[in-house]
Amino acid sequence: MTAVLDTRVAAGPRTEPGGSRAAVWALALFESRRLLTRVPVLVAFAVYVGWTVWRGGRAWGEFPALQDADRATQGAPMLVGLAVLLCVNHAALRSHRHHTEAHLAVLVLPPWRRTAAHALSVLAAALVTAVCVAAQFGREALRPGAIGHGSVAELLVGPLTVLLFGLLGLLAATLVRSALVAPLVIVFCLFVFLLGTGAGDGGSRWLMPVVGEASSNTLPTDLIGRPAAWHALYLAGLGLTLGLLAVLVAGGRRPAVLAALAGALALTAVGGTGQSQGLSPAVAKARERASAHPEQVQTCVRRDGSTYCAFPEWGPRVTEWARVVDRVRSLAGGAAHERDVVVRQRIEARYGLDGDAALPSLTRPYEVTVGTQWGGNRVPEFSAAVAAVLVAGDEEAATSICDGRIVPVMWLAVGWESEPLDALRRVRLNDTITGSDSVLQPTNGLYMTEAQTQVLRALLDLPREEATARVKEHWSGLTKPKVTAAGAARLLGLPAPDGEDKCL
DSSP states (O other): OOOOOOOOOOSSOOOOTTHHHHHHHHHHHHHHHHHHTSHHHHHHHHHHHHHHHHHTTTTTTTOOBHHHHTGGGSSTHHHHHHHHHHHHHHHHTHHHHTTOHHHHTTSSOOHHHHHHHHHHHHHHHHHHHHHHHHHHHHHHHTSTTOBSOOOHHHHHHHHHHHHHHHHHHHHHHHHOOOTTHHHHHHHHHHHHHHTTGGGSSSGGGGGSSOOOOSSOOOOOGGGOOOOHHHHHHHHHHHHHHHHHHHHHHTTOOOHHHHHHHHHHHHHHHHHHHHHTSOOOHHHHHHHHHHHHOGGGTOEEEEETTEEEEEOGGGGGGHHHHHHHHHHHHHHOOGGGGGOOOEEEEOOOOTTGGGOOOOOOOOOSTTEEEEOSOOSTTHHHHHHHHHHHHHHHSSHHHHTTOOSTTHHHHHHHHHTTSSSHHHHHHHHBTTOOSSSOEEEOOSSSOEEEOHHHHHHHHHHHHSOHHHHHHHHHHTHHHHTSTTOOHHHHHHHHTOOOOOSOOOOO
16 A cells, blocks of 8 residues: 655745744854854954953052043944954855855745844844953952942943944945945044044034043042933944844834834934033032032041041042151151141042143142042152142242252152152153153142252162151251252262253
């Protein structure tokens, strides 16, 4: 007996429940693996991680401000984003390059669902970037000297930039079926970014993915005034819009796609409107108050007789300031050895993060300015300010010192350092330890003549105990107005300088 089985295969895609959705996720997983293992993406991540590790600790040393560290995570992911743009565009054009569109047409996934799978694969690169951003910021946040608070919205900019660029490459592939489009888009993006439009003035700069600042000014968290949350919403909406437009162009006309596109456009509009509103009156008022009347918003503590006044986030820094003040006073003679000072933290916040205005010198007796940054060159600069006030009496009088008193001032400033010549180099404008040069301070600087530099170098060549004893023994003569560099050398028992001893 022979049985004949008549089987007929229905034309068209399979329609089992969930089949297309499961296939989309399977393809997205496959494309994610391919994307993350592409050479340009691997190189971009390697450069990103290598640069982050190499640069770690160089910007803030052991004393980072987290409200600056969060923005520092935004630039490097742009390189990853450009690599993802290129590779996603290349992957989306794979069937076009290999002439396999006819073969793919018989599968469960129509073109728009394949495009959706490519869009989902970009999420993998964005998530890996998010991990890198979290590690970079976490490294700074875990440093013992870290202060301030980071912004989640600022930290989202890096991953959202990668997402935005990847979906831009996907949209370009659906609009123009050519592999030349992605490199052209990358060149255009680089051209726009190199013009510096992300750091310009006005609300239009927030249309860029990354918005930089013109200076390295550090402000309290509540005075920053950046519309970070609105900007993150704008980037998320814009990225979703590009991805959904790519799905729409590929043939996705379903109501859900159209509704999602409308929602993404709404998010982009809301975020773009919110980020362009400018500085709020409350923040502007707070900036004015912190700049003109910092004592109204600061907390003061006393350490060993001296007073230290700081903005709330900088409370942990008082210990470091007090350590420098104590070491400077330990080298001084006369009444300066026990002189109590008032250390006042000051900022110029009225111009925001882009402002770089100099702080005027204080006229109140024995009051010293300290800034919001610490570590590196900021330490000898503050030390020089303390020393100048101990000798001259106030900051305004210290800036007019134009005689041999600079020798004891700079001895107090750098003599306590383990490497005093290195500290001297870092505190001078031109990084020199010979000749004449300006000395940097949190406010107006000082000036050292060539002869004064020679006397100081000779003093630093002595054993520290011997040099300290000589300075203390002749303190009144060394700090007498109009003493010359030669006179200071004679008092200290050092060779007479032969350099120029005239101030500018």
